[in-house]
Amino acid sequence: MRKYQNITLSLPKELIQKIKHIAVERNTSISALLTSLLEELVNREESYQKIYLQHLKLLEEGFDLGTGGAITWRREDLYERQ
Numbered sequence: 001m002r003k004y005q006n007i008t009l010s011l012p013k014e015l016i017q018k019i020k021h022i023a024v025e026r027n028t029s030i031s032a033l034l035t036s037l038l039e040e041l042v043n044r045e046e047s048y049q050k051i052y053l054q055h056l057k058l059l060e061e062g063f064d065l066g067t068g069g070a071i072t073w074r075r076e077d078l079y080e081r082q
Helices: 013-025 030-061
Strands: none
Touching: 013 030
16 A cells, blocks of 8 residues: 655646646546656656666677677778779
């Protein structure tokens, strides 16, 4: 079972009125609406962080290019003019 904690949030009155309308249209409360949006934000951030760390690990490990570490080309070959 989830434990809840109340917080105090100060928002402009005009914004609160718009949020109330959205909550009514979605047949929910402002609290449930904000909880849902904040959970979505946290999930996105956690997913981003996980993927970011996975990519850093890939970069640290490097990639096998099939050369066995030997350079098989010369700089002049890369810039050969025709």
